[in-house]
Amino acid sequence: METVKTAVHFTDNYLISPTNPIAVNLIGAGGTGSKVLTALMEMSHSLTELGHAGLQVRLWDDDIITEANLGRQR
Structure with missing residues (x-):
């Protein structure tokens, strides 16, 4: 006999389906x-x-790309 499990999530709808994009501030490139x-x-x-x-x-990011850090850039 195979048991089927149903996933249930208890999260407010505004977190699952927001009307606005989520703002992310990334420091450093x-x-x-x-x-x-x-x-x-x-x-x-x-x-x-x-x-x-x-x-x-x-x-x-206020840094300047130099030859020293170029290898780590993507």
Whole structure:
């Protein structure tokens, strides 16, 4: 006999289906920040494909790309 389990989620509807994008402030676009930015973009795309409002990402970085940190950039 096979048992079928049903997933039940107890979350407010405004968290599951928000009408506005979720605001994200990302500080730094260097080695780690550039990878996080790419992951946020992929996440936002997936969310919008599922009917979610997605993400609104602001990137803050006053650094200058140099040869020393170029290898960590994505």
